[in-house]
Amino acid sequence: MRTDAIEQPPPPGKPDVTSVAYEIPREHYLNRDYGWKSWLFTLDHKRIAILYLFSITFMFFLGGMAATLIRLNLITPNSHLLRPQTYNKMFSAHGIIMVFFFLIPSIPAVFGNFLVPMMLGAKDLAFPKLNLLSWYLYMLGSLIGIGAVTFGGVDTGWTFYAPLSTQYAYGNVAITIVGAFLAGFSSILTGLNFIVTIHKMRAPGLTWFRLPLFIWSMYATSIIQVLGTPVLAITLLALFAERVFHLGIFDPKMGGDPILMQHLFWFYSHPAVYIMVLPSMAVVSEVIACFSRRPVFGYRFVAFSSLAIAVIGFLVWGHHMFSTTQSPYASMIFSFLSFLVAIPSGIKVFNWTATLYKGSIRLTTPMLYCLGFIGLFAVGGLTGMHLAAVASDIHLTDTYFIVAHFHYIMVGGATMGYMAAMHFWWPKITGRMYNESLGRAAAILLFVGFNLTFFPQFIAGYEGMPRRYATYAPEYQFLNIMSSAGASILAVAFLLPFIYLIWSLKRGPIAGPNPWRATGLEWQTASPPPWYNFDVVPIVTQGPYAYSPEADELADAQADMTRAQVEYELTRREIEGHHQKEDSTRGV
């Protein structure tokens, strides 16, 4: 690793100018060895992260296709495009893919895998073999899953409620269940791996309160994965057994109880929603700090709120069953706890906002995504209050209000966090910069398209339009047309990054170790990082986020000088007819 790389940080925002001062390091984790074997049998957490990156992005696009069909179909009230049966299979496929195969693994498996060891100053995760195994489980599960939902299809919704799923549904439910089951185990392994790594493999001097908030959030996520997922696993097993052998565990006709199934399902699936959003919160904490050049405000509160969310999140699942015959007293308790879970989330939102105060804010692409996250997550979460209130949920449940609620959090929140992470660490992962202005454009487009798509659904929901409807009453058409229009914008906004990120792989200017001049451990090594992440095991002497606007100004001055030197250097080399650029690209 070239040391001057660290001493001459590029002026943020315009790495393209100084990047020539950097070279892609001669050997790094991507070019250490080649061939499919070196990937499919790799134990390196960074390479496994890449494997996940590809598979998960693919899943997202599949889910998106389904969403596209859903929205197209809903342009007209009476389902011109698809037969109801097909429509049902579509939103089931959409929900199953997006939840089990995209969002739950997304940030932990990709960026968690890549960053947790680096942020800890470790060489790898505690159990590299488990890590690879978890990817294979995921692949197996997701392939079985998408196979099932595309050929033959499933018409149960992602919630698999009995007795519909066990007796009356047509699609190949059993196979899909196997898929989700396997994916679940992959998720357990990831979480287990993280917990052990975070406890046991921190670099010397890296005390708990010197950990980046990313790690705290990831830790909370892992706890949910480890303690919650097994219950989903057993529920799916039971459903499978019932579907195949007609055991009647949940079948009222045989003395079974469908509501037990709902309890078991939501005991996992509510905490699971925090598996989806906590990692995005992790990303936001990092990005906000970096681009407002300020330590995250109230570090400890943000850190512990993650744990609070993880724990309280386990006590509220009954709020999905207010309109069943659940005991009113139970409903009351669940409602109460659901309101409580808002508090730690609020603490996060407010502390992030406070971090902006007296910062020196740069609206880079990742930052735009993160600000978007905060706003949309707040709206999604706050509408969660309407649902946490039993009396008002009775009317709203199973309407589009719910659909809007969770898309605000899962798309506007979690998925935006995923995009933010993608852009923030892209230089670290690939060593290249993407096109900043395209990035910003995409981020803004996403924000606009998103609100156009999902805000009308709040209204439709309050107006009483039920969800999972292939055909609907004509009075809702106007709102649905708005929604579909928005969705097409969304699609473009998601396709754009896909294109320019790929493009940047070859053409993008070289980023250098630390283009954002960030302070996290992962930025203290070359990008792409070497095989064991660090040439020397770092010893940590201070907390994260040692940013400060003042220091920034100083560094800027330095950077300007650097740039001057570089331009001088350039011209000199030009004169010598020495083509630095080609040399440097050869390194890739």
Place this chain on the structure above:
Amino acid sequence: MFNLIPFLLEEASENAGRYDALFFGITAITGVFAVIVAVAIIALTLRYRRGQKVDRSNAPLYGLTIEIIWTAVPLVAVMGMFVWSTTLFFSNKKEPANALQVYVVGKQWMWKIQHPEGRWEMNELHIPLNQPIKLTMTSEDVIHSFFIPAFRLKQDVFPGQYSTMWFKPTKAGTYNLFCAEFCGTNHSGMVGTVTVMPPADYQRWLSTGTYQPSIAAQGEKLFRQFGCSGCHGAAASVRAPLLDGIYGNPVAVQIPRGDVPLERVPATTLTADDRYIHDSILLPEREIAAGFKPIMPTYKDRLNEEQILQIIAYLKSLGRSNGTSNGGASTDKTSEMSPSDYKARVGFTPANLPTITKNLKRNSPAANNAPAASLPGGGTPGKVTPNRNTPTTTPGNRGTNR
């Protein structure tokens, strides 16, 4: 912004008004926070953009006071919302005594609705204005959900158990009826209308259109056809309780536990509402009429939900008996039971006999159509929820005990 007229959904029931107050109340409270966050982010971002010449010196890294504030304020806010919604929720639980009973059966993918007088309709519900209506609902197959947006009410409908909801329509007109729980292929086709009409029109409507012998009559047929009368009839040889007047009245029952011999199980009182009778037919072992041998066979596979509804209607139509029966059910018998009486019949004197008789006495006046205790609106416990004895009496009986 929701209040824009075109977006306002009709408020056609007593509940709707209170609901909207709550809904927009919550929207307002949460809206405040949303605005605060949004404004703060935008303002700060603009003010402290890089390059802005502003004072960035000694910025705080944390502040205990501010943290406490933005923990406490939302806490107060959410607790406020919680209390508001919960009180509304429970205040809606009990339906008025004069509620009109209508029976609903959901099947893939239609609603079958039966009025007590025997008028039945498909995917349509006609009800008189300003008259409290109580729906007793069940499903033949999967889970459905009975949803009337204009009333702001929804209740899931489960196979094999009853759920009920009640409302008081306050505005004549025709409103959407949806099935809100995904129930398979034609879920989105399981829709209909609710028509609220002035009582006079309602009477006229009742007397027209597709008729069936009144539900009670059908029930009576079944009652004979399936041999109920063979045991429950006054002349029956088998010793089974007379069912006259059981409906809506307290009954003394024993709730068996594991291998504890029946004689050792103390009796308790329940109200013979729809759920109780439904379970007595499908799961006779669950609650045994005190003093009888549990020899009644289950009718789980022989009677479908619709038929059971008809039988219940029949039992309801029987009214009060004048106590010539040995019916463990009929109020006046049990309530006057002295310990010796009781022992003579049951073979033991339950520890909680006083409580039982007290309960029975207290409830015997409530001998009208409306069950003394049954549960509109929210969740009615279904078959899966045996009526365990009141916490006050022998608490031992509850739970997974033997």
Place this chain on the structure above:
Amino acid sequence: MVSETQNTPDPNAASVPAPAVEAASLTAHAPDAPHGDGHESHGPLHHHFDDMEQQRESNTLGMWLFLGTEAMMFGGLFLAYSLYRWMYPWAFHEGSSHLNITLGTINTFVLLFSSLTMALAVRCAGIKDRKWLVRFLILTWILGAAFLIVKGFEWTADYHEGLVPGMNWFYYNEHPAALPRLAEHGISQQNVMMYFVVYFCMTGLHAAHMIVGLALVGWFTFLAAKGRFGGGNDQPVEILGLYWHLIDIIWIFLFPLLYLIAGFHPGGGGH
């Protein structure tokens, strides 16, 4: 309260990479140099760990987490059990009375005993006593196998009696004599069936774990015989032991909850 650990940023933080890297430590932490602090490192140390101690603790912790997930998984079934037993007390009583308490007891004994042998095996690994390590592992394997065989007998018996829901359920058609007894308690067959559903799910899942356990124990016996667990590399055995004991614990609960509902009456039968 927050201040002391909330580090104030130093102005040059941006230019001086934080956290600073101390030159002194470089030699000590050169990559790929396995070394223990204080005690000599023994056994194969994986490249990404710093020393044996760290590796050991990581593995133990990981295994315990895994056991946690197992507990949660069975927890779902125990929940179903509790609910349905509460709903159908008599039916569960009836169903349980069909089980063979004697065999159940024997199996409980066998499994507890295998736990002992496994614990001793782990101990032998710890004190590097290869001979006895192998012997105890073999003993454990035999006991485990015995358990499964007995279970197999029980199941086949149930199968032939027609007590296997979903596959072979005709008991009450063949024993009309039993029907009065059901009627006596007003039990419907289906609720007895529910008992057996729960019974087979729980014992089935447990048996599945046993089979995995057996495979592992067999494999480890082989490795132990080849002396793979000498030289301080005894931890794999310890880990295996943890798994084996968990299976044992689950059975400890299954036995009374499934077999003894109807009580234990040596003088013949539950009735």
Place this chain on the structure above:
Amino acid sequence: MTQSTINDHLDNPPGDPEHSTHHIVPVGTYLMVFAGLMVLLVMTLVAASFDLGEANLIIAVTIAVLKALLVILYFMHLRWSTKLTQVFAGAALVWLLILFVLTLADFFSRSWIHMPA
């Protein structure tokens, strides 16, 4: 070496860290524990042979818990494990408790609203 302040009282066993990992338990202890398990097994059967109504279940479960504790503490060395390990072992139980209490709370409390007054 990667021990930090928080770590010290979480990841480290009381006393010599060596013991955290290979703690050699005397054979005698194991035999005692096994004897204890056998006694409890007999107790289970004896208790089941009396008809005590509710008590039967409670007794049976209590004994089972005792057995499990013996296995966990001694056979599985939890007694000598790091605090951290103990914490996670405990966590699983707490979470099981959550699952049971909240779910059964629903079913048990359904009928309350039905009780005559």
